[in-house]
Amino acid sequence: MSNKKVVLIGAGNIAKTHAAALREIPGVDLFGVFDVNTAAAQGLAREFGVSRVFTSMDEAAASTADSAHVLTPPGLHFASAMPFIAAGKTVLLEKPVGVSTAECDLMRTAATQSGAVVGVNQNLVFNPAYVQLKSAIESGQLGKPRYLDYVYEVPLRQLAARQFGHWMFREPLNILLEQAVHPLSQVLDLAGPVKELSVLAEDPVEISPGVGLHNACQVSLLCERMPAHLRFHVGAEFTVCRMTVVCDDGVAVADMFSNQFHTMKRTAYMEPVDAWLSARATGRQVASQGFAALRDYIMATAKLKPRSDAFYLGMKGSLQAFYQDLQTTGKPRIDLDFGARLVSVCEEVAAQFKPVPSRASEEPSIKPTGELVTVLGGTGFIGSHTVAALLDQGYQVRVMARGVGNLQAVFSRPGVEIVRGDVKNRIDLERAISGVPYVINLAHGGGGASFEAIRAAMVDSAVMVANICQEAGVRRLVHVGSISSLFLGNAGETITGATPPDPRPETRNDYARAKALADAALLEIHKNTGFPIVLIRPGLVVGAGTSPFHGGLGFFNNDQHCIGWNSGQNALPWVLVGDCASAIVASIAAPLAAGRAYNLVGDVQPCAREYLRDLAKTVQRPLKFVPSSPTGLWLVEMGKWLVKRATGREVARPFKRDLMSRGLLARFDCTGAKQDLGWTPVADMAVFHQQALAVHAGDDQA
The missing domain is CATH 3.40.50.720 (NAD(P)-binding Rossmann-like Domain)
Structure with a gap:
């Protein structure tokens, strides 16, 4: 055959x-x-x-x-x-x-x-831990199943990044079809079709005017084989994807995230001894599977065994079962009817969601009459604040972005024109830039699987924007980059606007390397042609609308633990997003700004330890800063690189110099921005705390 x-x-x-x-x-x-x-x-x-x-x-x-x-x-x-x-x-x-x-x-x-x-x-039906649980239930070793409880608490990258134009945020039902079908597929597979359900829906989060995100609810289900309860929450801080089945003679637990399965059973002994023996048996199961997961990860990374993470094994198991079922019975077990039942359950749940409360608009109703400014990539974190600042200064604004759905209230204000476009597409850019005197480029162009792709997205797009602005007769281009384009690893150096981009960009990570090359290319265009370009390099931007867990602190394996780039005791170059936006707007018309670069670093500069300590108190979470050293981090990265190279993978070599720069040891002198732009960043620690940290108190959506 x-x-x-x-x-x-x-x-x-x-x-x-x-x-x-x-x-x-x-x-x-x-x-x-x-x-x-x-x-x-x-x-x-x-x-x-x-x-x-x-x-x-x-x-x-x-x-x-x-x-x-x-x-x-x-x-x-x-x-x-x-x-x-x-x-x-x-x-x-x-x-x-x-x-x-x-x-x-x-x-x-x-x-x-x-x-x-x-x-x-429905790949979660074939998750290894769930497969073990189902086998244990069907074997009868725990007696008759009586009740199923499922906790599905997961982060959501698009939610944390405020990518509200994503399909899953467009309708209340969509978040269920995108996310809730995962746990529901296992519930229906084990407990059977749903005969009756009820929903305790939490209040929606308003993500744009009149549009709510129903990211949390409790669903009680009466299924054919047993009752079930589902706790559904996306945008959680701690990942829990766990099914518990209570039976007459034991309990079965499957943790899909860590790929662990264990049971709790009785022994023949009196209760105190039984409790000890049962706990010991459960502990051995958990410890053994935890070690196996670590072993398999190391061996898979070293290419000593095939990929064996839970997600991939579930995907592989689903596809394998699909084709095996076709060969043996001619019909897959997880078929159209099964999928349709899941869609029907999601529709029933969505029908019980609460509507978004109506509220009177607080936005100004008078249309500004000033000059038109095009903002490329203006729907992001810095962009939304910049658009608001432009409108407040009387400018009209044309915003170009790839996603134009579920935008914040500021984009509905009079004087805002929204156009869909990609900064890598010349036709889109020409349409967005046509007829405007000023352009602000906040679009970074996206990432890529290789540095060549990242360079094309970030560097080539920046150059294309500058060239089109010249051709269209734009009076000034404001390019918003990042201080990551500079080398910041020398504690004895003072960085000013005149400090050139990193002269050794090849020793930096792909993002910083592309930022340095983009800055250098734009400065060269100004030098050769005289076209008025202003470079704005914000520091670590914080405020309402972004996560407080900034990468400038270190890297986060999870939100609770920050592995610092160093000991975490040096002052960090923070800047409030409102201060950043005001400087960008001021640079449009500042007489001395053309051809110059400005670094935006505020006057309040807590170190990583201080920032994370204050954030922990504010959000009431046990956040931890773990100090490290650039040398130690580099040795770990070199070890990973050697393993990957030994297994034939082409990966860029890590450089200690890049890790030194990430530690942000250099000091900043922003006198130029203050003088030329009339920039007055916040200097009061209490105000900084309110705008950078307190805005996240009680924030449970991302």
């Missing part, structure tokens, strides 16, 4: 996981890929040796492929799957299978007519 030929529809990050897992599954071949982003599809094809890159969905559906994996965003699942369902092919959709029961019904009807087989990738 020939292998099944698989085509991937969508070439994003999840497609790479599918491609890697398919390599390990016998009986299937990765045959082709399609994505509207042809470059992404071609890159995936090169990386995994895919033979064909299709030019359209219809071409892929008409090919000789046997099955299609639909890996597009949820809102496109239906449109992406239907050509393959109509062609009678086997289709595996990423969760959720659809965004409504109506979509699921239409897919079911089409599949019945064409004979297509449709499954859904």
Whole structure:
């Protein structure tokens, strides 16, 4: 029997996981890929040796492929799957299978007519810890199951980054379809279909005018085989993804995040002895599995065994079960009907969410009449404050951003024009810059898998913006970079606006290297052409709208513990976001600013230890600063690098010089910004504390 030929529809990050897992599954071949982003599809094809890159969905559906994996965003699942369902092919959709029961019904009807087989990738059903729990329950070793409790408390990167234009934030139902289907898939798989449910919904968080994020609720479910309760919360600080099943003769616990399973049972002895023996047995289970996870991580990193983290094993198990089920029964266990039941439950839960309370607008209603300023990348943290400052100064503002949905209230103020665009796209830039006298570039262009990609996104886009501004007759370009473009590792050096970008950018991390190259390129353009460019380099920007856990403190393996770049006793170059915005706006018309660079560092500069200590008191959390040394950190990074190189991976060598610069030992003299821009940053510690730290007290959404 020939292998099944698989085509991937969508070439994003999840497609790479599918491609890697398919390599390990016998009986299937990765045959082709399609994505509207042809470059992404071609890159995936090169990386995994895919033979064909299709030019359209219809071409892929008409090919000789046997099955299609639909890996597009949820809102496109239906449109992406239907050509393959109509062609009678086997289709595996990423969760959720659809965004409504109506979509699921239409897919079911089409599949019945064409004979297509449709499954859904609910990878958490195949999480190793859950598989062990289910096996223990079904074996009867713990007696009859009576009750299931599930705690799903997880961080959410898009929420922390305030990327509210993401699909999951557009409708109240979407966050459930994106996130709640994970725990619900396990609940329904073990406890059976839901017969009745009730919801205790917490108040929504208003993320834009009239738009609420329902990020937390409690759901009680009466299922066919047992009752269940789900605590659902995204945007949590501590990750808990744990199922507990209470049985007549014991308790089973599966922790999906740490990939651990254990049981609590009775022994034949009296209660005090029983408690000790039972606790010892449970402790041995947990300790053994914790050691196994560490061992497997080390061995996988050293390429001594295949990848074995819980996420990948769950994905691999899901795809493997899908194709095994097709071969043995002709129908996947996790099929369209299963996925449709999950969508239906999410709809029932969303129907019981509380509405966002209505409130009177507090924004000014008078449209400003000043000159028009284009702000590129203006919907981010610094951008939103800059737009507000521009409006307050009487400017009209045109904001270009990639995502224009669920924006903050400031973007609904009179005088604001929103245009969708990408700073890497010349046509978008020309449209946004046309007819304006001033441009503020806050867009960094995004990241990439290699330095070449990062350079193209951050450096080339900055140069293109400058060139287009020249061509369009813009009177001044304000480019907002970062102090990371400078070398800041010399405690005896004083940094001024005249300090050049790091002369050895190749010894820095990719972000700092690109920032240094972008600054150097823009200064060269001004030198050669005289085009008026102002470079603004903010320090460590803090305030309302961003996480207080700043990377300038150190690196956070989790929010609670900060591994410092050094001993954490040197003053750090903080700047309040409001002060940053006021300087950016002032640089538009300041007579002496053209061709100059200004570093924005405030007058209140607590060290890392002081900042984290005060933050801990403010948010009432046990935050810890762990001092380190650049030498120690560098030796650890060198060890990792040597292991990766020994296993054939091409990775950039770490430099101690980069870690020294991250420690921010140098001192700043911002006299130039204060004189030329009339800049007066906050100098009162109490005010700094209020605007940098106290704004996060009681903040439980991110």
